[in-house]
Amino acid sequence: AKAIEYFVVEDLSNWYIRRSRRRFWKSGWDEEKKSAYETLYQVLVELSKLCAPFIPFVSEILYGVLVKPLATGKESVHLEDYPLSNESQIDETLLRSMELARKLATLGRAVRNKVNIKLRQPLRKAILVVPREEERRFILPLADLIQEELNVKELEWVTHLPESVDIELKPRFAILGPRYGKKVQEIARFLTGCDRVRSRNFLEEGHLAFSLDGEEVILKKDEVEIVLKSREGFAIESDEGYAVILDTKLDAELKEEGIIRDFIHTVQTTRKENGFDVEDRIELYLLAGTDPAFANILKKYTHLVQDEILAEAILFQETGVGTEEVREYQLDGKRILFALRRRS
Structure with a gap:
């Protein structure tokens, strides 16, 4: 039931329907508009079947409104077989690329929230940090979608954080203290003096290994606060090695x-x-x-x-x-x- 709720709110409503609004209300009845309505119809019919065990009365109403006027279904949604996934229809590459596109869009919205710039306000440029070449290759066909979601005039794709972004590592003493005791101050000093390459690798890979008094120490992301500082006129958010940097300067x-x-x-x-x-x-x-x-x-x-x-x-x-x-x-x-x- 929780998975269905997430799908309806996030995948269907906040993403597919919102992204398809222009297809729904455009003039005429071309193939693009037809496919948008047919896809939504199919999803809602299957959704009524999926929800039937959890919200039987609402599911019955939804099913009746969708199916009975066309006389294409059964007398009741509760007489239908429960839907099963058709794995032959699953495009894993498309799913992965869309998931990454949504992650970048989410990071972009987080940047705007941080600097208090509304999503409706266009910006000049977004720098997208996507570390792996394979991911950049299969997400490029969705570049226009990402650009529209971020509401920017230009996209720049990079592998690593630009030199203009400083990376600062700070120890989370509440977590490191109980684990390392007196050594926590030495760990703090190491993090303060950590060079850019190691800091960047930690950001992208999620762990940082070094030797302390002959003992190997491996720090994980939950033990270290990562602070990213961009130069004036830019703002940044990152997650799991991905990052979105927005040019926040506004011209006339x-x-x-x-x-x-x-x-x-x-x-x-x-x-x-x-x-x-x-x-x-x-x-x-x-x-x-x-x-x-x-x-x-x-x-x-x-x-x-x-x-x-x-x-x-x-x-x-x-x-x-x-x-x-x-x-x-x-x-x-x-x-x-x-x-x-x-x-x-």
């Missing part, structure tokens, strides 16, 4: 696009509040009283905004909508007045 162009991404998020929220369906096409009105600087930025990014919010048109005008439809929003110190209408 990046700031403008960040403002537009925030505005898109606001419009999407307003769509939901107005009860619009996910595929509804709309018209966006930018009204008098809006900060002129924002209006100029919006004009530069008109096509991007239209694609993201499914707007058939963006109209810059003073009047033409009822006051009850107008939304006021403050963004980066700029006042914005706008309204949405469903396109008939």
